[in-house]
Amino acid sequence: MKLKTTLTAGVAALALMTGAAMAETVKVGIAAEPYPPFAAPDSAGNWTGWEVEIANAICEAEELDCVITPVGWDGIIPSLMGEQIDVIMASMSITEERAKQIDFTDHYYKTPAVIVTAKGSGITPDDAGLEGKILGVQASTTHQAYAQKHFEGVASEIRIYQTQDEANQDLYSGRIDAVQADSIAMADFVASDIGDCCEIVGAVADDVAVLGQGVGGGVRKGDDALRETLNKGIAKILEDGTYDEITKKYFSTTIYSK
Amino acid sequence: MEQTLELLSLSPPGWGANLLRGLAASIQIALGAFGFGLIIGFFGAMGKLYGSPWVRDLLEVYTTVVRAVPELVLILILYYVGTDILNNIAGAMGRGPVEINGIAAGIWVLGIVQGAYSTEILRGAIRAIPPGQTEAARAYGMPRALMARRVTIPAMTAFAIPGLANLWLIATKDTALLAVVGFSELTLETRQAAQTTRAYFTFFLAAGFLYLMVTLFSGVIFARIEKWARRGQPSHRGG
Amino acid sequence: MMRAMLIPRRLIMLGLFAAFVVWCAVSMDWSWLPRYAPLALDGLWVTIWLLVVTIVLGFMLAVPLGLAQAIGPWYLAVPARVFCTVIRGTPLLLQIWLLYYGLGSLFPQFPWIRESELWPYLRQAWPYAVLSLTLSYAGYEGEVLRGAFASVQKGQIEAARAFGMPRHKIFFRIWLPQAIRSALPTLGGETILQLKATPLVATITIVELYAVAGRVRQDTFIIYEPLLLLAAAYLVIAGIITLGFRWIEGRGPRMSR
Known part of the structure; x- marks a missing residue:
């Protein structure tokens, strides 16, 4: 496992140096099990829901080429580490235990x-x-x-x-x-x-x-470029009203608090 | 009743198309895994019969482990190991992470499992070939590859069919296990449909019916293949 | 058995294996083990309990299923045949979910079920696990016993009848023991298959061995260590089952064939 972390870090560093990370597609991992109203598939197989829309809005704000990728919740962190996905946006709360394994973006919602x-x-x-x-x-x-x-x-x-x-x-x-x-x-x-x-x-x-301190996007440790881009995206959609617009479609109250 | 038909209809809001899409994925994975398993099985059987003692022992370990450990556990291990290895190779070559297609991953993990059973079935089938047939081929000075193609494989097919038919059914049913790791195949599609609509009985029964159809249809196909493979053999019932 | 392991080649392999085990023990992360050991033992117990109970119940159900198919009248043979085909033709996971979630979605429609005395049991997950695993074992074993019952030589039954043995005595003294004996080599294999089926009930909240490993993985995000230990545990259980059946087969009268 240790070997793997070093390798991953090496690849990440390489990507940073060449600056090629941005142009690539970002695979946004969501849980393959429906979790309405945040994410659920319709009968045509498309995933919709508040979180899916927020993820797309963040990507759009930062001009990332994002692909929604459903992964079993059970294996979602291993999938992130195994690079089948690049960021977890599956209503995952930011906790100390998880923060030992992965890095988190700023939170994008928080509810009791x-x-x-x-x-x-x-x-x-x-x-x-x-x-x-x-x-x-x-x-x-x-x-x-x-x-x-x-x-x-x-x-x-x-x-x-x-x-x-x-x-x-x-x-x-x-x-x-x-x-x-x-x-x-x-x-x-x-x-x-x-x-x-x-x-x-x-x-x-x-x-x-x-x-925990709310729900944030999970990224691989050391993947700072992506984390900071996503943070900027979250800040942007909060500021320009996109966030509220999407929230209004699904909820009657606000679900964001500092 | 009307409601049920609506839920199962092929166009949205019905979920029939999802089930069929899942069925197609299941069959693809099953076919791929069965084929991959057969390739492993053929070399495994050759290794067990004619390989060096080392090869034989290692193959014994492989078949024993795979047949004793639950498929679900093997699937998880192989899935994580497989993706780790691929990513490390890609990393070493200076490339980014490899895109792993769900169907390919399913074929890889189930294929390794199937390979162990295939090895045993094919080994038994090769041993069941009357020794005179291979001896005759050898006496003619046939090269080994030609002998395998012309004599061993056609002769063993008839003996292997019943076991392989059973193995194929296991392959179709084992694809359901991939639902637990989140692969989109028939069982997971069914479960998503059932959870979204709450019509558990309707969808699980419908999926059961689809699996059963695959089983029964396969039975007919394999019976034909067996008849074909046994052509020219004296009509005794065995195998 | 022991002597076969003492060939130099196998000694080298054993050595390599021991080295692998040591490497695993030293360089992998086992810090979670003490914390989860009690849970793992509970899980092991649940797995073994499920295995034994469902095999015993399943076998008891398989005998009439096999018998009905081998010699029963058509109105018994056909349903038994259909049952075995359906069980063998559909994935066990689907059967488990059909029973657990399907029935679970039905219960609320019948308030009397909730008021009945059975309700405290029906709320639990294990009755569904036991039921589905039992039906599955009965389906597969019923098919095996069908062949076994059919293979008992007619002459023996006729001889027993000629002695004036009552029918139930013929069945329990002659037919059943011989059928079981001829099914015994497959019984060991079926038992291991049943062992391999038990992890599926983890998906309906039963906390058996596999579920414990899953929990370790989910709590600590350690992937390989719990899975390797889990695989090793199943290997050991399967090994014990194999040896057990070999021992049973070795006992008992040798049959002349």
Whole structure:
């Protein structure tokens, strides 16, 4: 593995020196599992959603030639390191643990983590409410880390799902009592047909150490040229109103805070 | 019922076209992996039968490991190793990262798995050839390559077909495992359609039907091939 | 067995293998191991439990399936045949997802299911894992047993009948043991195939061996180490199964063929 990192760094350095990095296509990795309203395929196979549009807007602002590349969430960081993709834009929160492996751009959205339950369950988003309940979270998310830190031993079981959609499905079918996830994704879920079963009962107490500092683009360590270009792009679309325009299409509230 | 038909219709908003696209990808991967596996299997079988002791032992390790470790684990290992190797080679040649096509990656990982089973099947088939046939060829002074092409391969085909037919079915079903690593094939397309529309039963049953059709259709094809391969042989049932 | 390993060539290979293991141990990152060892042992236990339970249940189901196909009347033979064809003709992963997510999407439509006493079990993932793996094993083994039942020599059954043995006794004393004996060489292989199928249930939230390795990978982003250890673990289990079946086959009366 060590050999590989050196090699990768070498290639990156070479690309910087020749200045050829910009002209190449940038493969934007998104999770292959639907995560509405951020990213989901339509039946024609095109990926749409807030995050896809934001990614395209950033690329457009910086004149990058971007290709949306769906990769399994499970293998998304290895895919980045294996250079199948160049940047992860898959609602990935910036956390210390991840920052050891990859670098992050500035965050491009930040939302609280909420608990969703069946309507009228009486569950509250705290220890007392979740005691003895089955809580579902998505694997390798900040929510999993949070649940394991705060609700392990409180909830009767923390069930880990590969995708948010599976957790939602099991909440709908009553196999689990509650789900902890991103507020926006959950707002979209409870507004959907199947989400009619359920309601958001509130946000969990904040814990920056595990919940992170918002969602950012993930790039390979040392890929500073791309990271800085993307940062410039994020700043640009925030400033010129493109960001708000896209957000308005999907959400009724703002999802960006410093 | 009407709703189901609408979901399965070929043009959007129906998802029928997605399933068929997935099926096409699955079949492509299965065909490629089966073919790649056959090539590995042929050389593997030759190595096991006629190779040096070293070659034989190494091949034994290969077939044993592949047949004992779950395909899912092998797929992950081969997928990461394969992309790492390719990128390192490209890096050493001063090129950027290699574009890895999902279908090619699928063929590579499943082909290696198939190769182990192919090796065993073909080895058995070659050993089943009546020794007189190869001895006769050798007595005529046939070169080895010609003997392989004219005698060994045609003669072993009949013995290998039942095993290979089974292996082909395994190949078609194993493509489903690629869904777990996010390759767009029938099972993943099905799952995406099911998750988006919530019509789980409809789509999983439809996909099951497609897989079953492939199986049944393959059965017919292989029966024909076997009949063809056995032409001219005394009509005993064996293999 | 041991002597075969003492040829110089194999000693060199063993040496190289040992060197590889040492290299792995030294130069790879195993710092995660102590933290995940308890979870890994739990996972190992779940894998073995699933394997044993589904093989036993699957075999019990395979016997009537094989029998129905070998000698049953058409109204039993046809459904058994269709069942085996469907199970063998579709990917197990699809079957698992059909049962878990398909049924999961049905339950909310029937409130009485949620009120029933079975609901606490139906909420869990393992009943679906056990069911799908059992059906799968029964489908494959049913096909094997069909051939095995058909291959039991008619003369033996006739002899037993001539002795006036009751039918169930003929079945349990003569037919079944002989069918199992002739199916035994394939049973070992089928058991290893079943072992290799168990990781699929990780996709429906069962935390078995494969899922633990996946969790290590996701938590620490270490790719190769957990996968290599996982592969080694499956190799060892498969080795034990092979040796076990060889031992069983070696016992019991030798048959003259």
